[in-house]
Amino acid sequence: MSSGTRRSRLQETFATNDPVALVTGSGAPRVGRVIAEELSRRGCHVVLHANTSTDEANEAAATWKERFGRRAAVVQGTLEDDEACDRIVDEAAACFGRLDILVNSAAIWTPTPLAEITGDEIRRYFQINSVASLLCARAAGRHMTSQPSGGCIINLGDWATVRPYADHAAYFPSKGAIEVMTRSLAVELGAMNSNLRVNCVQPGPVLLSDDVTEETVAELAQSTLVGRVGTPDDVAHAVSFLCENTFVTGVCLPVDGGRGIFAPDGLQLGRNTG
Helix, strand or coil, X not given: CCCCCCCCHHHHHCCCCCCEEEXXXXXXXXXXXXXXXXXXHCCCEEEEEECCCHHHHHHHXXXXXXXXXXXXXXXXXXXXXXXXXXXXXXXXXXXXXXXXEEEECCCCCCCECHHHCCHHHHHHHHHHHHHHHHHHHHHHHHHHCCXXXXXXXXXXXXXXXXXXXXXXXXXXXXXXXXXXXXXXXXXHHHHHCCCEEEEEEEECCCCCCCCCXXXXXXXXXXXXXXXXXXXXXXXXXXXXXXXXXXXXXXXXXXXXXXXXXXXXXXXXXXXXXX
């Protein structure tokens, strides 16, 4: 960036022309990748994290300097390994000499009937979806607390922890922990550096699998107040907002089109049922 180029809002927030963001689970072209692209578009150097999707991550990173004028790097590791969580964050900070944003986007989600869930499966859900997020946030905090501009940590939760689906009895408890973790980390890290903020985004239906029928898509759209299924861009925009707004910390923001407060059963509209 030349000296005469106006800084983006994110660059102003972190008082540098070269803010750095790490997005876990951003190797494959899913929500994490879209978040990473949006942060790059807004002026960040981005570190993509992948476990098995390293080839896809490297392909994306190779194009971003031309597309967005920002550099990108890739770190690899499984979030099932506690030590890997520290290493991933430290490598990301070493890539560009600082770390301003961490987005904990990596997660696992596979339907399993309650009767078939094993203790090992439950522990794996908590390890990847909860424990790894906390360990990555702790590692990022070590870098961010020493920076005058602090930093921002965004955890990805799930709107449906308040209305959980069947066949996900291991997944939803692991995601429910994200909400309390976010508030706890906001207090812990904010006390160390008042410019360090921690928030959570809770996506609704934003990236449906290819086997979802048109009928189901229509039903999902009708279940929202905005009348449509969301997109990964909706989530990425919310993440960017929380990174840029320096007076918001410790909040869990549903990005669900109003689905968390609305049921399309006709009882909320035109009838007062008590």
